[in-house]
Amino acid sequence: MSKKTKGNNSDPNVEVDPISGTETTGHDWDGLKELDTPAPRWWLTVWMITIVFAIGYWVVYPAWPSISGHTRGLFGWTQYTKLKAEQKEITDRQGAYLARFHSESFDQVRADPAVYEFARAGGAVVFKENCAACHGSGGEGRKGYPNLNDDDWLFGGKVDTIYHTIQVGSRSTDPDTHTTQMPKFGAILKRDEIQDVATYVLQLSHGTPANPGASWVRGQALFATNCVSCHGEGGVGNRDLGAPRLNDAIWLYGGRRADVVETITNARAGVMPTWKHRLSDDNQRMVALYVHSLGGGE
Amino acid sequence: MVQLFAKDEKIYPQRTHGLFRTLKWTAMVVLLGIYYAAPWLRYDRGPHVPDQAILIDLVGQRGYFFGIEIWPQEVYLLVGLLILAAIGLFFATSLLGRVWCGYACPQTVWTDLFVLVEHLIQGDRNARRKLDAAPWTLEKIWKKLLTHAIWLLIGLATGGAWVFYFNDAPTLLDGILHLDLPGLTLVWIIALTLSTYFMAGYARENICKFACPYARFQSAMFDRDTLIISYAGERGEPRGKHKIGTSWEGRGHCIDCTACVVVCPMGIDIRNGLQYECISCGLCVDACNNVMEKMKLPRGLIHYDTENNQHRRADEIARQAVPTRGRMKWIRPRTVFYAAILFLVGGLMLGAIVLRTETELNIIHNRSPLYVRLSDGTIRNNYQIKVLNKTHSDRDYAVKIDGLTTRRVELLGAGDVAVPSLRVPANSVGEFRVQVMAEPNASARVPVHFILTDRTTGKAASHDSYFIRP
Numbered sequence: 001m002s003k004k005t006k007g008n009n010s011d012p013n014v015e016v017d018p019i020s021g022t023e024t025t026g027h028d029w030d031g032l033k034e035l036d037t038p039a040p041r042w043w044l045t046v047w048m049i050t051i052v053f054a055i056g057y058w059v060v061y062p063a064w065p066s067i068s069g070h071t072r073g074l075f076g077w078t079q080y081t082k083l084k085a086e087q088k089e090i091t092d093r094q095g096a097y098l099a100r101f102h103s104e105s106f107d108q109v110r111a112d113p114a115v116y117e118f119a120r121a122g123g124a125v126v127f128k129e130n131c132a133a134c135h136g137s138g139g140e141g142r143k144g145y146p147n148l149n150d151d152d153w154l155f156g157g158k159v160d161t162i163y164h165t166i167q168v169g170s171r172s173t174d175p176d177t178h179t180t181q182m183p184k185f186g187a188i189l190k191r192d193e194i195q196d197v198a199t200y201v202l203q204l205s206h207g208t209p210a211n212p213g214a215s216w217v218r219g220q221a222l223f224a225t226n227c228v229s230c231h232g233e234g235g236v237g238n239r240d241l242g243a244p245r246l247n248d249a250i251w252l253y254g255g256r257r258a259d260v261v262e263t264i265t266n267a268r269a270g271v272m273p274t275w276k277h278r279l280s281d282d283n284q285r286m287v288a289l290y291v292h293s294l295g296g297g298e
Numbered sequence: 299m300v301q302l303f304a305k306d307e308k309i310y311p312q313r314t315h316g317l318f319r320t321l322k323w324t325a326m327v328v329l330l331g332i333y334y335a336a337p338w339l340r341y342d343r344g345p346h347v348p349d350q351a352i353l354i355d356l357v358g359q360r361g362y363f364f365g366i367e368i369w370p371q372e373v374y375l376l377v378g379l380l381i382l383a384a385i386g387l388f389f390a391t392s393l394l395g396r397v398w399c400g401y402a403c404p405q406t407v408w409t410d411l412f413v414l415v416e417h418l419i420q421g422d423r424n425a426r427r428k429l430d431a432a433p434w435t436l437e438k439i440w441k442k443l444l445t446h447a448i449w450l451l452i453g454l455a456t457g458g459a460w461v462f463y464f465n466d467a468p469t470l471l472d473g474i475l476h477l478d479l480p481g482l483t484l485v486w487i488i489a490l491t492l493s494t495y496f497m498a499g500y501a502r503e504n505i506c507k508f509a510c511p512y513a514r515f516q517s518a519m520f521d522r523d524t525l526i527i528s529y530a531g532e533r534g535e536p537r538g539k540h541k542i543g544t545s546w547e548g549r550g551h552c553i554d555c556t557a558c559v560v561v562c563p564m565g566i567d568i569r570n571g572l573q574y575e576c577i578s579c580g581l582c583v584d585a586c587n588n589v590m591e592k593m594k595l596p597r598g599l600i601h602y603d604t605e606n607n608q609h610r611r612a613d614e615i616a617r618q619a620v621p622t623r624g625r626m627k628w629i630r631p632r633t634v635f636y637a638a639i640l641f642l643v644g645g646l647m648l649g650a651i652v653l654r655t656e657t658e659l660n661i662i663h664n665r666s667p668l669y670v671r672l673s674d675g676t677i678r679n680n681y682q683i684k685v686l687n688k689t690h691s692d693r694d695y696a697v698k699i700d701g702l703t704t705r706r707v708e709l710l711g712a713g714d715v716a717v718p719s720l721r722v723p724a725n726s727v728g729e730f731r732v733q734v735m736a737e738p739n740a741s742a743r744v745p746v747h748f749i750l751t752d753r754t755t756g757k758a759a760s761h762d763s764y765f766i767r768p
Contacts, residue, residue, distance in 0.1 A: 147671075149678075250672075
């Protein structure tokens, strides 16, 4: 290390630390003195460059607030235009797939892996934004809201039928909507009769019992008079009406006796809005494909 | 005027010759040779796969190093390589001091190359000093212009070689020659051209002194048995000018010729002892040895030595005993520790490379929903299945499920169409969905084992998952 004086000037009045050869600031704290070590030149250079850069930045980019807004910068750059440009880049990239998807039928899409995966991915996003609130994030459903992963469909599980249901909804404002209404049997049947029907209905998915009880026999007769017109012989359901199948393991409103009794007594009328006016046709078709692909598609 | 910054004095290192200078030249030729030539080595991997021996294919997401092929999933090998590099550096430093800094660091190698250019055009230390101080004559202008032009060309070659590691070299060179190259590649070439020019032309020793973190934490790897460049003060002092023919009685062997100072690329005086600036390049050793030979004195007034040896020798001289030869203590706790880590990490990496499979299976159990009850009561679980076909040919795979009595298994390919087997094109990842149906009345969570069999080779890969029921 050189013993040359390192410091800001060569003023003889400035005190120089004898050990390091560096000037002191002249400040004295209980005998401790602060060395006035100058900054390295590279540091100063970088600092100057940042100042020059900042000035350039103020000119080019929006920077300073004013009373009515802010300075706009030379090229009118804003985060918003940047966002729009980036979004355009993405939609442009989607464009090729979208055009193909738009012109292809469901069957053609399903035979076209790239477009199919594109549609499924888009459908998943649309589903999570619009459908997940009722049907659950994975389409798993909940009481009163059908599970879309299973093979039980109120109105049918082909892509076309799913697409139609998405379009018109159920008991929605759409003129073509599914409108079937189950009557409140609480006003038609007596309480014990309802219990008998429940006995019969709960047994449906297990076949005819070997030695049917009296309740089941009464229930069978009541079912034939009151329920068969919609739910079909043996409770097979009717998709044209949206009458659920009753002889399977899936219960939209719960499969305990109390649930079934409640359903018969007060009836059920689930509502799904029409998506015709909320989603673009492409998006509705994508969701239909997505729902179909969840595992229960027919 | 108040001066706001410290004056940094430009260093004009003088050319020397000797063992360490030769070592440095050799290191420069070998290292630069590897750097420039490596992307041009070819290695045949078969059709549809790059034949470049060393290639980082960012677009295709593959790394190639001769017979080793790395997928993004195997990036831990890169981590291992970085650990090896770091620990290797520590190991070398604890044994030999800052040999990396002195001989192998790119900053050192390129600076050496740039000084070589300076030397060829402008002459040695004194000529360069004089030229810098001289007014701008025609001679000065052409010498300076030529120097900077060559520096820029070297920079261009540096950046130009860098991008070859990330592209097929012959194709890219053709593109560069026809000025038809990707924008990002151009940016890299320009950035590395300018950084090389700046770092080796201007910043030089300042990078080591101010910017390099390794220079600062090297002391953590040093101990008293680490090789450092040391000046044998007990032999050299008291120093002073010496007239040929006069006696050496009562004075040291250092003739204060400052040969060691003028050759130093860091601009320090090694006779002041170990300093953080010293990059252990050994040029002062060469310079001093040359002087000692002229003076008909033994070599090694400045030499590579350990602090312990130095102290012992000083002690012996103080006791007027015969100085013993320096000894190296190679095996020390820290060298053993670093070597152990090197072996451990190296062994793990070797194991990972040797045990690398050509097929990998990943199974993701669908969690939303965990299970689905079907009309007939059957419980279905859905799985996402990813098959990594690391071979260079298309393969068909069969899937088997162990640990579960299934009612039905459906493999779904693109378009949700059931497929009999999983077909994955060469060198790619295939994604499929699997639907597994099983009876409802059994335990709620059963571990299952997916086994994937390559229909061509019969080799199997497996992955654990589980089957969930209500």
